[in-house]
Amino acid sequence: MPLAQLFLELGAVILALAFVGRAAGRLGLTPIPLYLLAGIGLGAFMSLGDAPTEFIHIGAEIGAVLLLFTLGLEYTSQELRDNLKANRQVGLLDLGLNFTPGLVAGFALGFPPLAAVLLGGVTYLTSSGIASKVLADLGRLGNRETPVILAVCVLEDVAMAVYLPVIAALLIGGTLIAIEINLLVALAAFALAFFLALRYGHVLSRLMNVQSSEALLLSVFGLVLVVAGVADLLKVSAAIGAFLVGIALSGEVAERTRGLIEPLRDLFAAVFFVFFGLQLDLGSVPGVLLPALALAVITGATKFMTGWWGAARAGVQTRGRFRAGATLIPRGEFSILIAGLGLELVPMLGPLAAVYVLLTAILGPVLARFDAQLAPLFDRRLREARAG
Amino acid sequence: MVRLEETPLPGVGVRHDFDGRFGKRVGVITHRDGRREIFVSRRDDPDACAQSIVLSDEEAEAVADLLGGSTITRHVSRLAQDIEGLAMDWVNLPGFSPYAGRPLGDTMMRTRTGTSIVAIMRDGQAVPAPGPEFPLRAGDTLVVVGTPEGVVRAANLLSGEG
Numbered sequence: 001m002p003l004a005q006l007f008l009e010l011g012a013v014i015l016a017l018a019f020v021g022r023a024a025g026r027l028g029l030t031p032i033p034l035y036l037l038a039g040i041g042l043g044a045f046m047s048l049g050d051a052p053t054e055f056i057h058i059g060a061e062i063g064a065v066l067l068l069f070t071l072g073l074e075y076t077s078q079e080l081r082d083n084l085k086a087n088r089q090v091g092l093l094d095l096g097l098n099f100t101p102g103l104v105a106g107f108a109l110g111f112p113p114l115a116a117v118l119l120g121g122v123t124y125l126t127s128s129g130i131a132s133k134v135l136a137d138l139g140r141l142g143n144r145e146t147p148v149i150l151a152v153c154v155l156e157d158v159a160m161a162v163y164l165p166v167i168a169a170l171l172i173g174g175t176l177i178a179i180e181i182n183l184l185v186a187l188a189a190f191a192l193a194f195f196l197a198l199r200y201g202h203v204l205s206r207l208m209n210v211q212s213s214e215a216l217l218l219s220v221f222g223l224v225l226v227v228a229g230v231a232d233l234l235k236v237s238a239a240i241g242a243f244l245v246g247i248a249l250s251g252e253v254a255e256r257t258r259g260l261i262e263p264l265r266d267l268f269a270a271v272f273f274v275f276f277g278l279q280l281d282l283g284s285v286p287g288v289l290l291p292a293l294a295l296a297v298i299t300g301a302t303k304f305m306t307g308w309w310g311a312a313r314a315g316v317q318t319r320g321r322f323r324a325g326a327t328l329i330p331r332g333e334f335s336i337l338i339a340g341l342g343l344e345l346v347p348m349l350g351p352l353a354a355v356y357v358l359l360t361a362i363l364g365p366v367l368a369r370f371d372a373q374l375a376p377l378f379d380r381r382l383r384e385a386r387a388g
Numbered sequence: 389m390v391r392l393e394e395t396p397l398p399g400v401g402v403r404h405d406f407d408g409r410f411g412k413r414v415g416v417i418t419h420r421d422g423r424r425e426i427f428v429s430r431r432d433d434p435d436a437c438a439q440s441i442v443l444s445d446e447e448a449e450a451v452a453d454l455l456g457g458s459t460i461t462r463h464v465s466r467l468a469q470d471i472e473g474l475a476m477d478w479v480n481l482p483g484f485s486p487y488a489g490r491p492l493g494d495t496m497m498r499t500r501t502g503t504s505i506v507a508i509m510r511d512g513q514a515v516p517a518p519g520p521e522f523p524l525r526a527g528d529t530l531v532v533v534g535t536p537e538g539v540v541r542a543a544n545l546l547s548g549e550g
Contacts, residue, residue, distance in 0.1 A: 076398040083398055132399065141417050142403060142427035144435035147395050154398045254419065320435030371435075 002051055009052040013042065015088075017270050032332050033361040034269050036354055039277015048278075056275050061238070063272030065228045065339055066265040068239040071128070071157055071253050072246020080220040081246075085357045090148065090310040091155035097302040099124040100283045105295055106181035111346050114170055121163060122353050123299040126359065127332025128153035134327055134365050144357035145324035148310040152328060160334060164240045165190045171341060189234050193241070210252040216253070217260045239337065269333065276336050276354065279343070284351045292355035300363055303328045322368075329364030331357050412438075424448035475536040478509070479543045483526040488546045493520025501541040503534025 017031075020038050024031040042048075048056070084091075102123030106116025131153055135141055169186035170179060208223070210216050224242050231241025249257060307325035316324065339353030367374070395403045396540075397417065405415025413429035417440075424447075429442035440443050443451060456507040481488060497505055508515045508522065515522070532542045 007392075079396065079398045082396065128399075136400075137420065139427070139437055139440040141400060141425060142405065142411075142415050142437040142440055147397055147403070149400050150400065169404065259421075316435045319433050323436070371436075 002049075005049055006051045007342060009048050010055060011382060013052070013056075014267075014270075014273065016042075017274065021270075029136045030053075030133050030330075030332075030361070030365075031270075032127070032130060032273060033358045035273035036277045036336070038357060039274035040280050040282065041352070042274065043278040043280060044282050053278075056271055056278065059268050060275035061266035061272075061273035062225075063222060063265070063270070063275075064239050064340075066261065067269050067272070067337070069224050069246045070258065070261060070265050072243040073249060073258055075154060075157070075247065076250050076254075078360040080158060082152065082196070083374060084158065085153050086316055087148075087151040087155060087310075089099075090152060090306065090313070091159070094152055094156065094303075094306045095124065095159060095311060097142050098299055101295065101302060102303045105291065107288035107349075110289060111349075114167075115342050115346040118167065118338055118345070118349060119168070119352075120334040121160075121338040122331065122349075122356065123295060125156050125160060125334040125338070126303065126311060127159065127334070128328045128339075128355075129174060130330040130332045130361055130365070134330075135366065140234060140323070143320060144314065145307075145311040145316045145320040148314050149307065149324055149327050152310060161194075161240060162190070162245055164338075167338075171345075189231070190240065190244075192245045194247070196357055197244050201248035201250050204248050205250050205253045209250065209256075213256070216256060220249070220257050220261060221264070223357070273333075273336065276340060276350070280351050280354055281347075284348065285355060288348060288352040288355055290303065292352055292359060293375055294353075295356055296359040296363065299331075299361065300329045300360060306385070317378045319371045319375040322371045324366055326368035326371070329367065330361040332361055391477055400479065407434075416500075458468050468489060473535060475539045476533045476545070477539045479530045479532050479539075479546055481524055481528040481530060482547055484485045484548065485524075485526065485546055487546060488526040490524060492522040493516065494516055495544070495545060497542060500545060501538045503507075503532050503535065503538040505530050506533050507531040535540075543548055 017035060018039055019035045021031040024034050099120040103116050103120035103121075105123075106119035107113075111119065131149055133144075133147055135149065140146060165186040166183060169182035172182050173179065208216065208219055224245050227241040227245050228238035229241075232238040234306065304325035307328040309323045311321040311324035335353055335357050341351045342349045390406045392404050392406050395405075397403055401417055401419040403415055405413055405419045408428075409416045411431055413434050413507065415427055417425040417427070422445045424443045424445075426442050426443065427437040430436050430438040492505060492508075497503060505518060506516070507530075508518050508524075509531070510525065510527070530542075530546065532539050534542065
C-alpha cells in the first residue's frame with residue numbers, strides 16, 4: 001500500500017506542476033514563482049505522507065545539484081575569462097548595489113551577521129533562468145542590450161561560485177580557529193577544483209564522451225553525484241562541486257549532456273521549488289510581507305540602475321536601457337537556494353526569500369513589457385534634471 | 389563592404405549584425421545547438437528586435453543557398469560586363485539540333501563563330517573544359533564565351549540554323 005500511496009501523491013503533485021507550468025506559458029511568465037506558490041498551497045491545504053515527503057526532500061537536493069551543474073555546463077571557461085575581463089565594472093557595480101541592501105536589511109531585522117550575509121546573497125543574484133527565458137521567449141536575443149544582461153548573469157554566477165563555499169564553511173561554525181580552518185579547506189578545495197577544471201577539463205571531456213547516449217547520461221549523472229557527495233563531505237557544499245563538474249565539461253560532450261540532463265534537471269528543480277514552498281509556514285508570511293515588499297522595491301531599483309548603466313555603457317538607447325534594467329530585476333532559483341542554507345539560523349529567511357522572489361519575479365518581466373510607455377518617462381525626467 | 393560586428397552571447401552563442409543601408413539593423417544569432425536566428429531591428433528602436441526567425445540547421449542552409457545563389461548569378465553577370473566586348477551565355481542544346489548525339493568537335497565552333505565552349509551542364513552537373521571528342525546530348529546546356537555576335541551565331545548553329 002505505501003507504494004501505491006507514494007505514486008498517487010507524487011503523481012498528483014507533478015501533474016499539478018504540469019498544469020501550473022502550462023498556465024505560466026500562456027501568461028508569458030516563467031513557472032518558477034508559480035511552483036513556489038504550488039508548494040505553499042500544497043503545504044497549506046494537504047498533508048503528504050512520510051514517504052512522498054522524504055522523496056520530495058531528496059529530489060529537492062538533487063534538483064539543487066543539477067541546477068548548478070547545468071549552470072556550469074552553460075559556460076565555457078573561455079567565456080568566463082573574457083567576461084571577467086570585459087565587464088568587471090558592471091559586475092562590481094552590480095555587487096555593490098545589490099548585495100548591500102540585503103546585508104543592511106539583514107542587520108536592520110536583527111539577523112545574526114551570517115544570516116545578513118545570506119540575505120545579501122538573496123538580493124544580489126538575478127535569476128539567470130528567468131532572464132534568459134524571457135530573452136529567448138520574447139525574441140529579444142538579438143537586442144543590443146542583451147549581451148549586457150547575459151554578462152551580468154555570468155559574473156554573478158562566478159561570484160556565486162566563490163560565495164557558496166565560503167558561506168558553507170562559515171555555516172558549520174565552531175570556534176574561530178575551526179571556522180578559519182574550514183574556510184581555508186573550502187577555498188583551497190575550490191581553487192584546486194577550479195584549476196583542474198580549467199586545465200584538465202578537456203581530458204575529462206574526452207573520457208566522458210562515449211558513443212551511447214545512455215552511457216553518457218549515466219556517467220555524467222553518476223560523476224556529478226559523486227563529486228557533489230565528496231564536496232559535501234569536505235563541507236564545500238554539494239552544489240558547488242556539481243558546478244565545477246559543469247565547468248570542466250566542454251565541447252561536444254557538454255553539448256550532448258545539456259540535451260540529456262535538462263529534462264532531468266527540470267523535473268528535480270520543480271521538485272526543489274515545491275519543497276521550498278512546502279516548508280513554508282503560511283502563518284509567518286504576514287510578518288515578512290512588509291520587509292519583503294520594501295526589499296523588492298529597493299533592490300528592484302538598484303538592479304534597474306545596474307542594467308541601465310551597463311546598457312548605457314554599451315551605447316544602447318533609452319528603451320533598451322530600460323529593458324536591460326527591468327530584465328535583471330527577477331530573483332529566482334539561487335536566491336531560494338541561498339535562503340535554504342540559512343533556514344536553521346533564522347527561520348524567517350525562508351518566507352522572506354519566497355515572498356521576495358515572488359514579487360521580483362513578477363515585477364521584472366511585467367515592467368520589461370512596457371518599455372515603450374515607461375522608458376520615455378525616465379528620459380524626460382533625466383533631461384529635466386539635466387536642464388534645470 | 390558590410391561592416392559585420394561579432395558579439396559573444398555567453399550561454400547562448402554568437403551574434404553577428406550590421407547596420408543595414410535601409411535603416412534597420414540586421415543580424416544572425418548562431419545558437420550553440422546549431423539553430424540560427426535571423427532578426428531585424430525596429431525602425432523606431434534600433435536596439436530591439438522587431439522580428440526574429442528561428443531556423444533549424446537545414447533550413448538555415450536552404451536560406452543561405454537562396455541568398456548565395458543570387459550572389460553567384462550577380463558575380464557571373466558582372467564578370468561578363470567587366471571585360472568589354474566579352475559575352476557569355478548559356479545555350480540549350482535542343483532535341484532537333486543536328487549535333488545532338490555527336491561529338492563536340494563536329495560543331496567546329498571555334499572556326500565558325502570564334503567562340504569557345506568552356507563548360508557543359510548536364511543533369512545539374514558541370515563538365516568543365518570539354519574536349520572535341522565529348523559527345524553532346526539533347527538537353528545539355530553549353531556555356532559559350534566569345535564576342536556578343538559570336539555567341540548569337542553559336543546559338544543559331546547549335547539549333548541547326550547556322
